[in-house]
Amino acid sequence: MPIELKNVNYYYNRGTSMEVHVLKDVNLKLDRGEFIGVIGHTGSGKSTLIQHFNGLLRPTDGQVLYDGEDIFGEGYDRRALRGHVGLVFQYPEHQLFETDVFTDVCFGPRNQGLGEEQIKERAEASLRLVGLGEEFYKRSPFELSGGQKRRAAIAGVLAMEPDYLVLDEPTAGLDPGGRDEIFHVLQTLREERGIAVILVSHSMEDVASYVHRIIVVNEGKIAFDDVPREVFRHYRELEKMGLSAPQVTYIAQALRERGLDVDPLVTTVPEARDSILKALEERKHGC
Amino acid sequence: MAIIKTDNLVYEFTRRDENNEVVETVRAVDDVSLEIAPGEFIAVLGRNGSGKSTIARQLNALLLPTSGTVWVDGMNTQDGEHLWDIRQTAGMVFQNPDNQIISSVVEEDVGFGPENMGVPTEEIWKRVDRSLEAVGMTAYRRSSPEHLSGGQKQRVAIAGVMAMKPKCIILDEPTAMLDPSGRKEVIQTVRELNQSEGITVILITHYMEETVNADRIYVVDQGVVRMKGTPREVFSQADRLKELKLTVPQVTELACEMKKAGVDLPGGILTVEELAGALCR
Numbered sequence: 095m096p097i098e099l100k101n102v103n104y105y106y107n108r109g110t111s112m113e114v115h116v117l118k119d120v121n122l123k124l125d126r127g128e129f130i131g132v133i134g135h136t137g138s139g140k141s142t143l144i145q146h147f148n149g150l151l152r153p154t155d156g157q158v159l160y161d162g163e164d165i166f167g168e169g170y171d172r173r174a175l176r177g178h179v180g181l182v183f184q185y186p187e188h189q190l191f192e193t194d195v196f197t198d199v200c201f202g203p204r205n206q207g208l209g210e211e212q213i214k215e216r217a218e219a220s221l222r223l224v225g226l227g228e229e230f231y232k233r234s235p236f237e238l239s240g241g242q243k244r245r246a247a248i249a250g251v252l253a254m255e256p257d258y259l260v261l262d263e264p265t266a267g268l269d270p271g272g273r274d275e276i277f278h279v280l281q282t283l284r285e286e287r288g289i290a291v292i293l294v295s296h297s298m299e300d301v302a303s304y305v306h307r308i309i310v311v312n313e314g315k316i317a318f319d320d321v322p323r324e325v326f327r328h329y330r331e332l333e334k335m336g337l338s339a340p341q342v343t344y345i346a347q348a349l350r351e352r353g354l355d356v357d358p359l360v361t362t363v364p365e366a367r368d369s370i371l372k373a374l375e376e377r378k379h380g381c
Numbered sequence: 382m383a384i385i386k387t388d389n390l391v392y393e394f395t396r397r398d399e400n401n402e403v404v405e406t407v408r409a410v411d412d413v414s415l416e417i418a419p420g421e422f423i424a425v426l427g428r429n430g431s432g433k434s435t436i437a438r439q440l441n442a443l444l445l446p447t448s449g450t451v452w453v454d455g456m457n458t459q460d461g462e463h464l465w466d467i468r469q470t471a472g473m474v475f476q477n478p479d480n481q482i483i484s485s486v487v488e489e490d491v492g493f494g495p496e497n498m499g500v501p502t503e504e505i506w507k508r509v510d511r512s513l514e515a516v517g518m519t520a521y522r523r524s525s526p527e528h529l530s531g532g533q534k535q536r537v538a539i540a541g542v543m544a545m546k547p548k549c550i551i552l553d554e555p556t557a558m559l560d561p562s563g564r565k566e567v568i569q570t571v572r573e574l575n576q577s578e579g580i581t582v583i584l585i586t587h588y589m590e591e592t593v594n595a596d597r598i599y600v601v602d603q604g605v606v607r608m609k610g611t612p613r614e615v616f617s618q619a620d621r622l623k624e625l626k627l628t629v630p631q632v633t634e635l636a637c638e639m640k641k642a643g644v645d646l647p648g649g650i651l652t653v654e655e656l657a658g659a660l661c662r
């Protein structure tokens with residue numbers, strides 16, 4: 095059940111003086127089981143891109159296929175598609191609208207036509223996954239801190255148990271512990287249920303540690319689409335695109351400049367540690 | 382004299398039912414006493430819901446204490462007559478770059494605050510010039526904010542606060558929605574304002590790396606200040622931070638791992654240069 099984008103172009107305000115060409119000839123194929131990070135400067139088109147995955151935006155030209163079928167073809171059931179491809183918005187305020195947190199999280203599964211008992215189970219399980227305890231169930235979404243709102247919005251989409259989970263900056267505003275917890279939850283869901291996770295993030299460190307594939311969006315085009323190590327190899331180009339490499343990559347560079355033979359492409363702390371230890375060992379043996 | 386001082390500050394949110402009976406109270410700030418000297422760069426860390434934003438909103442009288450006292454440059458925030466002086470002395474910048482800009486031209490946006498206060502036109506333009514200069518956005522003064530990057534929008538928002546001639550700027554997660562370049566831009570701008578203009582800075586963030594140059598860090602949890610000290614003091618307690626759902630900068634984490642593996646390194650490494658220097662002596 096892949097999602098495919100074929101020659102997708104997207105314009106906001108087409109045909110007016112405010113026209114902006116945001117996505118330019120985008121071709122992508124996403125599969126179940128993948129863990130994908132989407133990175134790019136602010137305004138590069140990330141949010142616009144991912145809203146194509148569940149048909150929330152319709153390409154100005156080009157096609158979006160789900161399981162080989164054109165989702166804008168005649169008679170296509172896009173409502174059902176939104177149950178398969180769940181989207182967590184960039185701003186939780188755009189997603190939370192019920193009177194209390196629990197009712198809000200029930201909204202999706204209820205729309206899927208599940209029974210009350212199952213709806214309740216799903217909501218409880220999802221809220222547990224994002225770390226919101228019972229004391230929050232009856233709170234209005236407006237009575238939450240920024241990070242708590244974000245967690246509630248994620249729970250709402252998890253509760254639909256989609257096959258593709260698409261999240262727009264899900265960890266923005268989360269504390270470091272919460273960032274780790276959310277990434278772990280996503281990793282586990284992917285492993286246990288075989289779903290795909292696609293997320294936008296500005297944290298290069300998190301992306302490098304968790305995802306298997308990075309899509310770099312630059313000015314509406316796909317600049318790179320590869321495994322993290324290969325993408326961060328181009329860190330100088332990434333910097334020109336408003337991005338960077340993880341901090342450990344810069345440590346490796348700094349050490350190499352000082353003559354220590356460290357792998358220049360390390361992107362996570364364990365990789366950096368092992369590579370530096372090895373280099374120190376070799377230096378000791380007088381190479 | 383302290384620019385910001387709080388004495389046993391407590392703040393409670395109360396939730397009422399349809400009959401106006403209190404059904405729940407949340408103590409978001411619990412007996413916090415802070416003292417911040419003019420010109421300090423202070424960072425505030427804490428897990429989601431720990432009370433950071435609630436504290437911040439007391440510091441320019443957007444919220445008033447349930448009990449305890451807050452002084453801003455000697456003015457008690459409960460004195461209604463000082464409200465505008467307080468808001469002018471301590472300006473706030475928020476997370477979302479798109480919600481803070483009102484006008485369709487950058488320079489008008491920056492002049493909006495002083496204009497609202499009835500500052501004479503000539504003086505407004507002087508302030509707009511200086512503020513845009515201070516955040517490095519002069520070249521964009523006639524641009525439409527829509528066409529700016531997230532980091533540039535935040536610098537415009539900061540310029541808008543600067544135009545009020547504040548003594549203190551409070552930034553509540555100003556970089557949370559920004560790409561890496563935008564984050565760097567904003568943090569550099571804030572540091573610059575602190576160092577060359579002597580503006581007191583209070584920075585709330587979930588990015589640990591952004592706080593390594595602060596003079597002091599406060600760590601809050603459940604509305605209580607749990608740790609305070611220099612970045613080196615705070616980040617050398619990685620385990621304690623982890624309990625509080627926080628972490629240390631990636632370079633500090635790597636240094637810790639290397640030490641565990643038996644490499645002789647000094648404690649409290651906070652920057653790439655420090656680590657590289659220590660490993661390649």
Ligand SMILES: Nc1ncnc2c1ncn2[C@@H]1O[C@H](COP(=O)(O)OP(=O)(O)OP(=O)(O)O)[C@@H](O)[C@H]1O
Nearest residue numbers: 237238239240241394409429430431432433434435
């Ligand atoms: N309007 C409100 N009504 C009731 N409770 C609230 C309200 N706003 C915040 N709270 C509660 O007060 C506590 C502190 O919230 P605050 O927004 O200060 O946290 P924070 O440290 O800024 O968190 P974050 O990192 O998520 O932004 C939390 O328990 C939160 O749920």
Ligand SMILES: Nc1ncnc2c1ncn2[C@@H]1O[C@H](COP(=O)(O)OP(=O)(O)O)[C@@H](O)[C@H]1O
Nearest residue numbers: 106114116134135136137138139140141142143
């Ligand atoms: N609703 C909209 N109307 C007009 N232009 C928009 C709208 N949403 C986004 N844009 C523009 O499209 C471009 C891409 O935006 P977006 O997809 O939000 O980028 P990102 O998520 O990478 O920050 C930007 O230039 C932005 O200003």
Ligand SMILES: [Mg+2]
Nearest residue numbers: 140141184262
């Ligand atoms: Mg976006």
Ligand SMILES: [Mg+2]
Nearest residue numbers: 239240433434
């Ligand atoms: Mg907050």
